[in-house]
Amino acid sequence: MSVITYRQALRDTLRAEMQRDENVFLIGEEIGHFEGSYKITEGLLKEFGPRRVRDTPIAEEGFVGAAIGAAMLGLRPVVEIMTINFSLLALDQIVNHAAKIYGMFGGQCSVPMVIRTPGGGGQQLGATHSQNIELFYSFVPGLKVLAPSTPAEAASMLRAAIRDDDPVLFLENLGLYNTKGEVPDEPDAEPEVAQIGRAAVVRPGTDITLIGYSRMAGVALQVADELAKDGVSAEVVDLRSLRPLDRTTIVESVRRTGSAVVAEDDWLTYGIGAEIAATIQEGAFDWLDAPVARVAMAEVPLPYAKSLETAALPCAESLAAAARRTLRATGRLR
Amino acid sequence: MTEIFMPRLSDTVEEGVIAAWHKKPGDPVAAGDSLVDIETDKAVMEHEAYEEGTLAEILVPEGGTAKIGEPIAVLVATGETPPTAPTRPPAAPETPAPARAQAQAPATATAPAVAAAAQPQDGRAPTSPLARRLAKEYGLDIAAITGTGPGGRVIRADVENAANAANAGNAAKPADAAQAASTASAAGAAPAAATDDGKDSVEAPLSRLRKVAARRLVQSKQEAPHIYLRRTVDAEALREFRSVVNDGREENKVSPNDLILKACATALRRHPDLNSSWVDDRLLHHRRVHLGVAVATDDGLLVPVVRDADRLQLTELAARTRELAAGARARTLTPQELGGSTFTVSNLGMFGVDGFQAVINPPEAAILAVGAISKQPMVVGDEVVARHTLELNLSVDHRACDGATAAQFLAELVDLLEDPLRIVV
Numbered sequence: 001m002s003v004i005t006y007r008q009a010l011r012d013t014l015r016a017e018m019q020r021d022e023n024v025f026l027i028g029e030e031i032g033h034f035e036g037s038y039k040i041t042e043g044l045l046k047e048f049g050p051r052r053v054r055d056t057p058i059a060e061e062g063f064v065g066a067a068i069g070a071a072m073l074g075l076r077p078v079v080e081i082m083t084i085n086f087s088l089l090a091l092d093q094i095v096n097h098a099a100k101i102y103g104m105f106g107g108q109c110s111v112p113m114v115i116r117t118p119g120g121g122g123q124q125l126g127a128t129h130s131q132n133i134e135l136f137y138s139f140v141p142g143l144k145v146l147a148p149s150t151p152a153e154a155a156s157m158l159r160a161a162i163r164d165d166d167p168v169l170f171l172e173n174l175g176l177y178n179t180k181g182e183v184p185d186e187p188d189a190e191p192e193v194a195q196i197g198r199a200a201v202v203r204p205g206t207d208i209t210l211i212g213y214s215r216m217a218g219v220a221l222q223v224a225d226e227l228a229k230d231g232v233s234a235e236v237v238d239l240r241s242l243r244p245l246d247r248t249t250i251v252e253s254v255r256r257t258g259s260a261v262v263a264e265d266d267w268l269t270y271g272i273g274a275e276i277a278a279t280i281q282e283g284a285f286d287w288l289d290a291p292v293a294r295v296a297m298a299e300v301p302l303p304y305a306k307s308l309e310t311a312a313l314p315c316a317e318s319l320a321a322a323a324r325r326t327l328r329a330t331g332r333l334r
Numbered sequence: 335m336t337e338i339f340m341p342r343l344s345d346t347v348e349e350g351v352i353a354a355w356h357k358k359p360g361d362p363v364a365a366g367d368s369l370v371d372i373e374t375d376k377a378v379m380e381h382e383a384y385e386e387g388t389l390a391e392i393l394v395p396e397g398g399t400a401k402i403g404e405p406i407a408v409l410v411a412t413g414e415t416p417p418t419a420p421t422r423p424p425a426a427p428e429t430p431a432p433a434r435a436q437a438q439a440p441a442t443a444t445a446p447a448v449a450a451a452a453q454p455q456d457g458r459a460p461t462s463p464l465a466r467r468l469a470k471e472y473g474l475d476i477a478a479i480t481g482t483g484p485g486g487r488v489i490r491a492d493v494e495n496a497a498n499a500a501n502a503g504n505a506a507k508p509a510d511a512a513q514a515a516s517t518a519s520a521a522g523a524a525p526a527a528a529t530d531d532g533k534d535s536v537e538a539p540l541s542r543l544r545k546v547a548a549r550r551l552v553q554s555k556q557e558a559p560h561i562y563l564r565r566t567v568d569a570e571a572l573r574e575f576r577s578v579v580n581d582g583r584e585e586n587k588v589s590p591n592d593l594i595l596k597a598c599a600t601a602l603r604r605h606p607d608l609n610s611s612w613v614d615d616r617l618l619h620h621r622r623v624h625l626g627v628a629v630a631t632d633d634g635l636l637v638p639v640v641r642d643a644d645r646l647q648l649t650e651l652a653a654r655t656r657e658l659a660a661g662a663r664a665r666t667l668t669p670q671e672l673g674g675s676t677f678t679v680s681n682l683g684m685f686g687v688d689g690f691q692a693v694i695n696p697p698e699a700a701i702l703a704v705g706a707i708s709k710q711p712m713v714v715g716d717e718v719v720a721r722h723t724l725e726l727n728l729s730v731d732h733r734a735c736d737g738a739t740a741a742q743f744l745a746e747l748v749d750l751l752e753d754p755l756r757i758v759v
Contacts, residue, residue, distance in 0.1 A: 258464050258490055267443070286467040287464050289464040289483075290462060293444060295442060295443070296442065296443045297443065329484050329489070330462075330490065330491070
């Protein structure tokens with residue numbers, strides 16, 4: 001085991017996968033000579049050359065379309081879209097082509113493409129560069145959407161995404177790139193490949209279930225630690241995969257604890273939390289001792305001013321407050 | 335100033351009626367003083383003051399009704415001025431914060447306030463789905479449980495507390511005592527007097543006992559598929575045995591019903607399938623035998639419980655049954671004396687009924703209906719002879735027990751009654 005950043009876990013995994021399979025190649029803006037806007041692809045152009053690390057013009061629709069074509073012909077493109085905000089320019093390619101080709105052409109070819117892209121606010125990048133719109137893709141059958149929250153998950157899930165035969169939107173987070181965590185050293189053993197579509201109970205507990213993904217999974221763990229000081233045993237579920245969604249793990253957890261709070265970095269209305277809440281009432285209605293609570297971003301275009309931006313984003317305090325309300329409602333906290 | 339609240343007298347009680355106040359406003363009250371008599375569906379209970387002071391105000395007068403937890407009187411410390419404004423009514427449910435205010439405080443969004451603490455308009459207490467499921471599993475009536483969640487919502491903790499309270503009395507199952515196990519009507523219920531208002535029918539006032547009984551009878555018939563088994567007992571030996579037992583005995587004589595109860599307790603010990611409960615798709619075998627004995631009272635049917643009837647000697651059981659029947663008629667039994675039976679015996683023999691079929695007293699698995707001992711033609715060998723006989727009807731919840739199993743229990747019971755020495759040895 002070594003402790004590395006989320007960023008390095010991604011870079012190490014890209015490199016290892018490129019070494020393992022020569023069909024894996026990278027394509028995107030500024031990933032070669034500039035080595036990536038967030039330095040995920042640092043050193044890879046030098047090592048693998050321009051045939052496998054392809055800089056593109058600022059033309060998301062074009063390079064996503066090119067990657068889809070390459071994938072249909074047997075390559076395994078890993079596309080970097082600088083932030084998820086710019087994926088909107090490629091929405092037609094992703095939703096109407098990547099997600100549909102396998103089904104509409106009777107399974108003649110699949111699209112083994114990965115789109116890596118970070119979401120997340122809190123970086124003072126303004127309303128158009130700070131969105132969390134993974135919901136748009138989680139909504140679409142034919143796509144898979146993964147959202148790792150730790151360096152180890154980032155490594156095992158990116159590996160799984162690259163080896164998967166379907167188009168995968170791989171959600172990173174600007175706020176997570178510098179976070180550190182233990183990751184198994186690769187040459188030592190066969191690297192772990194995550195199972196797509198599995199959530200994880202990352203902290204077992206008995207009094208309440210806190211559910212999050214990506215950045216909010218880490219926040220949920222932090223809140224669980226906080227609540228433990230008050231004698232509350234909170235269970236934390238990291239969704240990890242937004243599509244397919246691991247409903248079983250969610251429902252089983254709530255059946256154990258009797259209540260849940262969902263934390264999401266996106267907007268509340270129609271958000272991921274709404275889907276989780278619906279899943280819970282379908283699967284664990286008779287186990288609920290309080291309504292499912294949701295914590296999400298304020299329903300505004302994210303402000304630029306630091307104070308307003310901070311106030312608009314969900315955080316440990318807002319999640320803890322919601323959890324405490326629910327715990328009081330179930331008599332688990334006075 | 336201290337408010338005195340309507341106490342929780344049992345798990346199935348939702349509200350109580352003030353039967354009598356023993357103090358009036360201005361009276362000094364010492365801790366332990368009898369303050370008020372409260373009538374529930376089961377009994378009249380005396381309620382004592384917990385603190386000393388002066389009774390400042392009676393909020394619910396005699397004959398008035400209050401829900402559990404509602405204030406019924408105000409006590410002030412001696413010398414303290416009584417409040418001028420009455421402190422009624424109980425705290426209103428917290429009103430949900432307006433959505434706008436919520437969006438301001440922490441700007442991050444939380445689920446809209448609409449669903450937060452919505453109190454149903456129909457007066458029904460809110461209950462969480464988990465609480466409802468658990469109440470069903472425990473066999474508790476959730477409507478009788480006071481909620482401590484937001485807006486008075488009944489939550490898991492409330493149900494678990496109620497279940498623990500019920501278990502504290504060693505109840506095999508928290509049962510509603512007033513379950514009216516048979517088709518008997520209350521003794522002495524007079525037909526409505528003819529009135530001259532021109533109406534052919536008038537609504538009769540209903541006792542709480544009768545309301546609860548009605549609900550539970552319907553529940554039993556709707557949920558428990560009844561099967562009925564009938565046997566006729568040759569009661570000659572039973573009569574003879576009874577006269578031997580009572581010979582020279584001035585007090586605490588043993589009745590035929592006592593012998594039947596003792597025989598039931600003995601037979602149940604050997605046939606646990608009949609001493610069971612089917613609750614929420616689970617079958618519970620009760621390890622202890624608590625016999626319910628149906629008693630007709632002026633207000634309706636009560637079923638006091640003889641605990642551990644199988645461990646009592648015949649004369650102990652007879653004494654206990656007599657004591658409970660008297661308590662039932664006087665309405666002085668405690669909730670614990672009225673709940674937790676695992677099998678019920680209903681006897682209408684004293685009314686000359688030859689035999690009848692009774693409705694199972696949920697959550698029990700069976701009830702025995704006993705008819706009168708009377709001379710009937712009976713085939714003995716190839717002769718028809720007049721002998722004293724006794725008809726037994728066993729109603730069984732088919733979910734908990736099959737007909738053949740019930741038949742074996744009934745056969746054992748008949749054998750015991752026809753060879754009654756075996757009942758006591």
